[in-house]
Amino acid sequence: MPKLTNRGCIGLCILAYAPVELTANSTLFPQATETVAQSNGLSPRGVKAEPVTFVSTLAHRAPAETSSPQKQKRDDALERFGFALSNRSVSSSGYRNPPDTSAGTQRGYRSASTTIPRKRKSQSAESDGIVEKTDDSSSGNEKVTSGASKVSTSIEELVPRTSTAVDSVSVVVPAPSSYQRKHMKADYIGLCERHFPTEDGEKEKAQQRAYPTAAVNKKVVPFTIMNAAPQPKEGSLPRSSHPDSLCETPATKPQSRPHVTKFLRKKLKKKLKRVRGGPKTSFDIDDEKLAVLSANFYFVSDYRLGPGVAPVPEEFHAGCDCAGFCHPKRCSCLIEEMDSDNLIVAYDRLPSGQVVLRKDFLNRKAMISECSFRCRCSNTGDCWNHVVQRGRQIHLEVFHTGARGFGLRSPEPILAGQFIDCYLGEVITKKDADARETLHENGQSYLFSLDWLIDDDHPYEDSYVVDGQKFGSATRFINHSCNPNCKIIPVSTTRLSDQRLYYLAFFAIRDIPAETELTFDYHPNWDGSKNVDPNAVKCLCGEENCRGQLWPNTRKKGGSDW
Numbered sequence: 001m002p003k004l005t006n007r008g009c010i011g012l013c014i015l016a017y018a019p020v021e022l023t024a025n026s027t028l029f030p031q032a033t034e035t036v037a038q039s040n041g042l043s044p045r046g047v048k049a050e051p052v053t054f055v056s057t058l059a060h061r062a063p064a065e066t067s068s069p070q071k072q073k074r075d076d077a078l079e080r081f082g083f084a085l086s087n088r089s090v091s092s093s094g095y096r097n098p099p100d101t102s103a104g105t106q107r108g109y110r111s112a113s114t115t116i117p118r119k120r121k122s123q124s125a126e127s128d129g130i131v132e133k134t135d136d137s138s139s140g141n142e143k144v145t146s147g148a149s150k151v152s153t154s155i156e157e158l159v160p161r162t163s164t165a166v167d168s169v170s171v172v173v174p175a176p177s178s179y180q181r182k183h184m185k186a187d188y189i190g191l192c193e194r195h196f197p198t199e200d201g202e203k204e205k206a207q208q209r210a211y212p213t214a215a216v217n218k219k220v221v222p223f224t225i226m227n228a229a230p231q232p233k234e235g236s237l238p239r240s241s242h243p244d245s246l247c248e249t250p251a252t253k254p255q256s257r258p259h260v261t262k263f264l265r266k267k268l269k270k271k272l273k274r275v276r277g278g279p280k281t282s283f284d285i286d287d288e289k290l291a292v293l294s295a296n297f298y299f300v301s302d303y304r305l306g307p308g309v310a311p312v313p314e315e316f317h318a319g320c321d322c323a324g325f326c327h328p329k330r331c332s333c334l335i336e337e338m339d340s341d342n343l344i345v346a347y348d349r350l351p352s353g354q355v356v357l358r359k360d361f362l363n364r365k366a367m368i369s370e371c372s373f374r375c376r377c378s379n380t381g382d383c384w385n386h387v388v389q390r391g392r393q394i395h396l397e398v399f400h401t402g403a404r405g406f407g408l409r410s411p412e413p414i415l416a417g418q419f420i421d422c423y424l425g426e427v428i429t430k431k432d433a434d435a436r437e438t439l440h441e442n443g444q445s446y447l448f449s450l451d452w453l454i455d456d457d458h459p460y461e462d463s464y465v466v467d468g469q470k471f472g473s474a475t476r477f478i479n480h481s482c483n484p485n486c487k488i489i490p491v492s493t494t495r496l497s498d499q500r501l502y503y504l505a506f507f508a509i510r511d512i513p514a515e516t517e518l519t520f521d522y523h524p525n526w527d528g529s530k531n532v533d534p535n536a537v538k539c540l541c542g543e544e545n546c547r548g549q550l551w552p553n554t555r556k557k558g559g560s561d562w
């Protein structure tokens with residue numbers, strides 16, 4: 001069985017459209033400073049990082065331990081645990097499709113997975129301009145070589161810079177127009193078996209864990225503001241759960257009741273306190289939308305692991321032993337390019353000190369492997385390879401777009417390549433996701449497959465799915481656009497020792513002015529087809545190149561293609 005190797009993951013098929021070009025960028029790799037700053041980052045479990053203690057030989061690896069007893073011990077342990085990194089196919093991930101209503105018993109979803117063209121073999125390190133570190137003990141500076149030219153940088157440029165303070169999420173929702181009220185759909189289903197299932201069929205679905213099983217605040221679930229809601233049709237959802245109960249015409253819409261409004265606002269404020277970075281709860285929102293946010297959705301700061309989701313224990317996660325800073329040619333947290341010994345370096349440090357995606361990475365399809373709290377470099381507090389784990393650094397606003405429901409934007413401009421936030425939610429098994437899928441009858445889907453890395457040992461059927469419907473982060477409100485300004489990149493913080501559990505990180509792919517809605521492509525592997533499936537969810541992005549639908553409405557066969 002192939003094993004976790006010392007440097008990256010031998011045989012790992014991270015595919016890319018272009019070879020990595022490591023241009024000289026002295027700002028990315030600051031010289032190590034001996035000052036040990038407390039990291040302000042968060043661990044993958046959302047816990048403030050503690051100073052690293054190397055409790056396990058698995059967590060602390062010297063670069064040249066290829067055949068060391070420690071490595072042997074770790075490999076044996078990994079093998080015993082039943083996983084190893086091997087050649088694997090790679091697929092991109094995306095939202096799973098809503099049910100195919102035309103397909104009878106078919107569940108009718110697809111994730112945005114596809115086969116990615118094999119990467120061209122990289123040119124030699126010299127011609128690619130690989131960054132090389134050379135010692136210059138006389139000046140204490142680091143020299144960086146880029147192809148033929150060498151750039152010497154001053155120590156000031158190399159000093160780690162502190163990142164901007166974490167800002168907060170605010171919910172700013174303008175009152176809806178009558179058009180919006182007419183078209184607004186809200187999903188009240190999926191609360192728990194006690195409140196929702198009324199028929200045998202529904203009970204059966206609940207037993208298959210179609211509904212989130214987390215404890216529900218009973219005071220909130222039977223929300224009673226809908227006194228004058230229209231009678232549900234026979235056999236449909238119970239009234240308190242019916243999505244249409246949130247879309248009454250103005251004539252039947254009940255008046256707001258101040259105590260209910262107060263209660264809901266208080267509840268929402270409390271929920272927003274759970275948003276990583278601290279809340280700033282300014283919202284101007286009518287009761288209906290307040291109800292959607294307050295009574296049926298919980299902000300979480302990390303994944304909630306559902307039944308059957310078994311992460312690889314932390315003691316099996318490895319960390320690098322880079323003292324001071326991580327060298328892009330040597331850090332063992334980085335994974336290798338396909339068919340090349342070059343390591344994938346995703347980030348660049350701007351002169352302002354901000355770490356963003358490298359320009360060539362904006363259009364690439366590859367996974368990022370970040371250093372983690374297990375690494376020695378996490379002591380510095382400024383490792384350039386700790387971006388997603390530090391969490392959101394920008395202010396986000398949930399607002400109402402009208403026909404497309406809630407959307408997300410920032411009151412601040414965002415730079416191309418800047419990390420926005422992760423897509424979070426309940427991580428559930430594919431089987432449970434299939435059961436929940438059947439409930440998305442109004443076309444809203446918050447299921448996102450973690451099927452980037454699948455292989456014979458980790459087949460598509462065993463992959464996990466993130467459900468952001470009931471529990472999630474602000475990114476759960478990001479809508480689709482056929483001309484998007486953001487993209488999702490899978491980010492592993494376990495150096496891929498856990499293939500099924502990684503983060504879905506949103507990055508800006510161009511400069512985004514303040515107050516612009518953030519969007520991404522729900523179906524990034526669109527084949528260019530002009531055919532619009534009449535049963536598909538209609539796209540209302542309004543872009544010139546709009547495809548007319550969010551997803552084609554045929555069931556995903558699984559794995560790496562459609």
Ligand SMILES: C[S@@+](CC[C@H](N)C(=O)[O-])C[C@H]1O[C@@H](n2cnc3c(N)ncnc32)[C@H](O)[C@@H]1O
Pocket residue numbers: 403404405406407443444445446476477478479480481537538539540541550
């Ligand atoms: C992940 S949610 C996005 C947030 C959602 N608007 C809300 O209010 O919670 C995805 C759903 O939003 C709606 N949506 C997103 N982008 C859309 C678009 N371009 N056109 C129409 N509906 C869209 C669809 O109903 C889709 O299933």
